[in-house]
Amino acid sequence: MESLQAHRKNEHVSLAEKLYSQSHANHPFDQVRLIHNSLPEMALSQADPCVKLGELTFKSPFYIEAMTGGSMQTAKINAQLAALAHRHGLAMATGSLSVALKDPQAQASFAIVREKMPTEPVIANLGASVDPKQAQKAIEILKADAIEIHLNAAQELVMPEGDREFFWQERIKKLVSQLSIPVIVKEVGFGMDKKNIARLQKLGVRYINVSGRGGTNFAAIENRRNHHFDLSMLNDWGQTTPESLLEARAVKDPDVSIIASGGITSPLDVIKAGALGASAVGVAGHFLHTLLDEGNDALDRELDTWQEAILRLLTLLGCHDFAELKQAEVVLSPELISYATQRGL
Numbered sequence: 001m002e003s004l005q006a007h008r009k010n011e012h013v014s015l016a017e018k019l020y021s022q023s024h025a026n027h028p029f030d031q032v033r034l035i036h037n038s039l040p041e042m043a044l045s046q047a048d049p050c051v052k053l054g055e056l057t058f059k060s061p062f063y064i065e066a067m068t069g070g071s072m073q074t075a076k077i078n079a080q081l082a083a084l085a086h087r088h089g090l091a092m093a094t095g096s097l098s099v100a101l102k103d104p105q106a107q108a109s110f111a112i113v114r115e116k117m118p119t120e121p122v123i124a125n126l127g128a129s130v131d132p133k134q135a136q137k138a139i140e141i142l143k144a145d146a147i148e149i150h151l152n153a154a155q156e157l158v159m160p161e162g163d164r165e166f167f168w169q170e171r172i173k174k175l176v177s178q179l180s181i182p183v184i185v186k187e188v189g190f191g192m193d194k195k196n197i198a199r200l201q202k203l204g205v206r207y208i209n210v211s212g213r214g215g216t217n218f219a220a221i222e223n224r225r226n227h228h229f230d231l232s233m234l235n236d237w238g239q240t241t242p243e244s245l246l247e248a249r250a251v252k253d254p255d256v257s258i259i260a261s262g263g264i265t266s267p268l269d270v271i272k273a274g275a276l277g278a279s280a281v282g283v284a285g286h287f288l289h290t291l292l293d294e295g296n297d298a299l300d301r302e303l304d305t306w307q308e309a310i311l312r313l314l315t316l317l318g319c320h321d322f323a324e325l326k327q328a329e330v331v332l333s334p335e336l337i338s339y340a341t342q343r344g345l
Ligand code: FNR
Pocket: 012, 013, 016, 065, 066, 067, 068, 094, 095, 096, 125, 148, 149, 150, 186, 187, 188, 189, 211, 212, 214, 215, 216, 217, 261, 262, 263, 264, 282, 283, 284, 285, 286, 288
């Protein structure tokens, strides 16, 4: 018999998949257009896919974002994703290791990720209420290169069994000052605004993943799980990923890396996120969908396509690497312009 937590991990995966197609009715990245460049003045062979974020180097600008672990079913998913990450030289984050801290039997479903990808960056994941000792334990299970600390107040408040107290800032400060590997603070699909981004900077955070609305929707997922209390009014809650990246433009410190995730479904979305200022891009729900719906080989082919398409798009825009995209020109939809104007961005 698996634990209640393990059961929840399986439910998250199956509901993320069930709700996947519904989440793309209004694709937020359609509100961003790139300007065509007729004179690229570079060769495809000059396009470099590597990105550098502080102390981290990824061989590709996109990576497999935090999803799962903690049950037999999710161990298999982690093993498949990690094997593909290894084959394609991608970084990968696991789902929250909190279940592995409570139940040692659950550790193998995470450790398999490091076994399958001995050389690529592996990113651990935990909630913001943990202390440095717990974080250190999670890092050891994965021999992690970085750790993501997720901010998921909206999800917890919709979850029937979720947390009800959110005093996280001092804890984040402690984690950043005491852990020796990069600490990425991330949302889980509700986005971030400039005030919270500034707060995180003040706490010493140098890696911020805005993870915006537009893809996997944890309010909708938890509302499906919660049959006793209707919080479906939160199903459209939060800032989209493009809105969050506009909010993040207030960050002027070159030592702070902004990471995008939330609703990334194509290589063009990856490029658009880079043009809006992201230094790297995480993809969760879309890759999970390809794996579950079409299988391992389909995801393998898709990762090949994404890597090649990104190089070609960089070349078309005359950008030698992903960082140069920050200079690319974009045109925003009237809705996005209105958002930026009202927010003073
Ligand atoms: C997630 N996500 C997530 N995030 C996190 O920080 N810790 C976690 O344990 C999980 N668990 C999880 C399970 C499943 C099944 C999915 C699909 C997603 C959130 C994820 O990392 C990301 O922030 C959001 O899903 C938005 O990105 P996508 O899915 O729109 O690409």
